[in-house]
Amino acid sequence: MSRFILAFRCFFKLLFTGRLPVAAGAYLPGKKDEAKALPEPKKEPADKAEKADKAEKKVAEVKPVIRPTGDLAAHHRDGALALLALLQREGRLVDFLRESLDSYEDADIGVAVRDIHRGCKKVIEEHFVLEAVMPGEEDTRVKVPAGFDPGEVRLIGKISGEPPFTGTLRHHGWRVTEVKLPTLTEGVDRRVLAPAEVEIASA
Amino acid sequence: MSKSKSTTSTFVVGIDLGTTNSALASVDVAGEEAHGVTPRDLVSRSGGDRSGGEKAPPIEHVPIPQVVAPGEVDRRPTLPSFLLLPTALEVPPEAMMLPWSGGAQPGYVVGEMARERGSELPDRLVSSAKSWLSFGGVDRAAAILPWRGAESEDETDEDSGGARVSPVEASARYLAHLRATWDQAHPDAPLGEQEVLLTVPASFDAVARELTVTAARQAGLEKLTLLEEPQAAFYSFLARTGDAWRKQLRPGDVVAVIDVGGGTCDFSLIAVSEQEGNLALERVAVGDHILLGGDNMDLTLAHAVTQKLAADGQKLKSSQYRGLVHACRRAKETLLGDKPPRSATITVLGGGSKIIGGTVKSKIDREEVEKLLVDGFAPVVAADAVPRVQRALGLRELGLPYATDPGVTRHLAAFLARHGRRPTAILFNGGVMKGSLLRRRIAEVVSSWYGGEEVRLLEGTDLDLAVAHGAAYYGMVRRGRGIRIRGGTARAYYIGVESAKPAIPGFAPPVKALCVAPFGMEEGTRVEVPGQELGLLVGEPTEFRFFASSNRKTDRPGQVVDPDEEELQELAPVLADLPAGDRPEAAGQLVPVTLASHVTEIGTLELWSSASDGRGRWKLEYSLREGGGE
Numbered sequence: 054m055s056r057f058i059l060a061f062r063c064f065f066k067l068l069f070t071g072r073l074p075v076a077a078g079a080y081l082p083g084k085k086d087e088a089k090a091l092p093e094p095k096k097e098p099a100d101k102a103e104k105a106d107k108a109e110k111k112v113a114e115v116k117p118v119i120r121p122t123g124d125l126a127a128h129h130r131d132g133a134l135a136l137l138a139l140l141q142r143e144g145r146l147v148d149f150l151r152e153s154l155d156s157y158e159d160a161d162i163g164v165a166v167r168d169i170h171r172g173c174k175k176v177i178e179e180h181f182v183l184e185a186v187m188p189g190e191e192d193t194r195v196k197v198p199a200g201f202d203p204g205e206v207r208l209i210g211k212i213s214g215e216p217p218f219t220g221t222l223r224h225h226g227w228r229v230t231e232v233k234l235p236t237l238t239e240g241v242d243r244r245v246l247a248p249a250e251v252e253i254a255s256a
Numbered sequence: 257m258s259k260s261k262s263t264t265s266t267f268v269v270g271i272d273l274g275t276t277n278s279a280l281a282s283v284d285v286a287g288e289e290a291h292g293v294t295p296r297d298l299v300s301r302s303g304g305d306r307s308g309g310e311k312a313p314p315i316e317h318v319p320i321p322q323v324v325a326p327g328e329v330d331r332r333p334t335l336p337s338f339l340l341l342p343t344a345l346e347v348p349p350e351a352m353m354l355p356w357s358g359g360a361q362p363g364y365v366v367g368e369m370a371r372e373r374g375s376e377l378p379d380r381l382v383s384s385a386k387s388w389l390s391f392g393g394v395d396r397a398a399a400i401l402p403w404r405g406a407e408s409e410d411e412t413d414e415d416s417g418g419a420r421v422s423p424v425e426a427s428a429r430y431l432a433h434l435r436a437t438w439d440q441a442h443p444d445a446p447l448g449e450q451e452v453l454l455t456v457p458a459s460f461d462a463v464a465r466e467l468t469v470t471a472a473r474q475a476g477l478e479k480l481t482l483l484e485e486p487q488a489a490f491y492s493f494l495a496r497t498g499d500a501w502r503k504q505l506r507p508g509d510v511v512a513v514i515d516v517g518g519g520t521c522d523f524s525l526i527a528v529s530e531q532e533g534n535l536a537l538e539r540v541a542v543g544d545h546i547l548l549g550g551d552n553m554d555l556t557l558a559h560a561v562t563q564k565l566a567a568d569g570q571k572l573k574s575s576q577y578r579g580l581v582h583a584c585r586r587a588k589e590t591l592l593g594d595k596p597p598r599s600a601t602i603t604v605l606g607g608g609s610k611i612i613g614g615t616v617k618s619k620i621d622r623e624e625v626e627k628l629l630v631d632g633f634a635p636v637v638a639a640d641a642v643p644r645v646q647r648a649l650g651l652r653e654l655g656l657p658y659a660t661d662p663g664v665t666r667h668l669a670a671f672l673a674r675h676g677r678r679p680t681a682i683l684f685n686g687g688v689m690k691g692s693l694l695r696r697r698i699a700e701v702v703s704s705w706y707g708g709e710e711v712r713l714l715e716g717t718d719l720d721l722a723v724a725h726g727a728a729y730y731g732m733v734r735r736g737r738g739i740r741i742r743g744g745t746a747r748a749y750y751i752g753v754e755s756a757k758p759a760i761p762g763f764a765p766p767v768k769a770l771c772v773a774p775f776g777m778e779e780g781t782r783v784e785v786p787g788q789e790l791g792l793l794v795g796e797p798t799e800f801r802f803f804a805s806s807n808r809k810t811d812r813p814g815q816v817v818d819p820d821e822e823e824l825q826e827l828a829p830v831l832a833d834l835p836a837g838d839r840p841e842a843a844g845q846l847v848p849v850t851l852a853s854h855v856t857e858i859g860t861l862e863l864w865s866s867a868s869d870g871r872g873r874w875k876l877e878y879s880l881r882e883g884g885g886e
Contacts, residue, residue, distance in 0.1 A: 135328065138325070138328075139325075139328075142325060145605055145611050148605075148609045148610075148611045149611055149612070151609065152609070152610055152611060152612055152613075154612070157612050157613070161612055161615070162612055164601075164603055164615055164617050165603070165605060165611055165612045165615045167601075167603065168603050168605050168615075169605070169611075233331075235324065235328045235329055235330035236321070236328075236329040236330070236355045237327055237328060237329075238327045238328075238329060238350070238353045238354070238355055239327075239350070239353070239359070240327070240350035240353065241326050241327025241328075241348075241350060241351055243327075250575065250607075252574065252575065
């Protein structure tokens, strides 16, 4: 729903029922998570929802900009953060990528990478089912049939005429056939990928 | 054809309520009922005990959604049997919410997150609740767990966190979680209405079984039957091999089921015989509850690696210890598995955000693991070996009675010697037994006890999930598909009766033990205890001492034995409360009664007393207060 329509709905719903529409909740100031997901428009709509009951005039001033609602954007953001948190928790990926490798020998890095690889691999294997887009040995001749999907097969080089084409398979591609992401419950700040750890010494 | 009355559920569900992990398996039986096939038909068509005659509906393993991290719910093959009871400062309540709870914040969490976070909050973590259920040294209905939990400042204020629960309540919460996840996935067939087969250790006595049923009822499971875990593992073997088991086993065979879980060891013997041309199975003996398992092995390795690291001048931070135990478990599985490499690397990433800098690395050789784990946990011992009992100190910390001898083979030798049956085959169960080296060693040791004659290994079960799988299969057996293992009660039960003797100052009147339920009493049967009438004190609760024996297999009801016999184990006392209101004339006097026992269809033992004049009948209750002691 565009914010424009939402703003109108806010006005009338508040006027006649004394309540804001559910969708407006995402713009309310208390919801800091959602607000931060939308750095650009965050101030405006929050104010809008608050002041919707004050002046009809202000509603008319809203520019009709179409953007995803706070709910949807926050949902996307939380999904991305949850995956990152998973890779950090199981494979320490964020720690690894944020650490400078300059002062370490390759052997030391190798030892750690085996563990990181095992953890991250587990995350990928448990949550995604992967298959090759074009099964077959790489660097062998393959046929690209007529009616192929250019989104699935990327042709490289000089292409002339109509498919079918014959060429060399350079990369078999990856396709996700199943996504099994965890269910995320409300009320947890997903921006905390890993909490700080403080050990309290027992007296 | 009429539909069977007793089977209105559409699923048969097996639940393995484990000490460290719980699992769920189910069979959809809606199809066969829709076709009007009743269990009776299946029996007659399949000749009573054949499992291969008809195509049985498949048994499916049910993954369990659970909180795996703050605010994150995911499916896992099993539910770790851990309960975390943190304060709001330790884990924010919203982090433990479940998507189906409608925003309710229970203030506790079970499963993976409880186990992982609980390792950092040991004082808030309830673990091994099941072992506490069978431990008579404490009041099992009282809120005593977490056992070592820090005393909270205000014990009465539950909201301040640091709450405690009883072993029954903890078990009920695991079961309630299983029920909630099931109901979520099957809104039309809630678990409370399905036929549920719940497994218990074979070593569970009548009181521990009763408590398990209490927990299940508390969790809303109504149509319930208990099954012994080693039997469930054996049923899983039967289900997996189909009719082929008849070729693997012959009359006269005795199968030792050796079930080594994360924290417990459980043994049973199942005998194969021939009856009217068909093979028959009977569970002839069960062992004691031994608190020894795979977790002990992981800790043993972790201890050895810590010492190695210290010798190398490497130091582990306390935050890395959990990672070390995980790494040791992986090394154990690699080095004890098939085609093991010469050695395994143990890597523990740095505890802080600098992981490469803090990484600790060590190596463990196959020979070391064999020495530590195979020789340590399955030592080569003689047939007459007995577990060592260490009582070095006069004072011992009160808690679960962990086995002091880690030698599984010694416990096994004592078990076999006690029951005098020679096993001809072994069925292993439990994740620990994935290590083929361990399996081979135990088989070799057992074979050496019987002149080196080969002991066959029965294979084909999934060592982690067999118990839930077999429990679901047993549900099918109860519906007439496949062969049933006969067994009945694994113990004989006795009640302590005060002798009528002239009083001697300074001496309590002697107590004799009267057999009230014989060994092998089948489910759904009832026995009257013959012999003299007993006097029951009316108007106030009266306590009887209660004993059990897994060795005395020939005692009949009414038989009197000396309770000081070593073979008799004292259980929690039994309470009788005969109201005096009905018989005002008898207040404070002894009313003549007779005793009867009843093994319910569920698998629990009930004791009843009936007034000889026919004026009333009362159920005797197990008292959960601290056991009578020596």
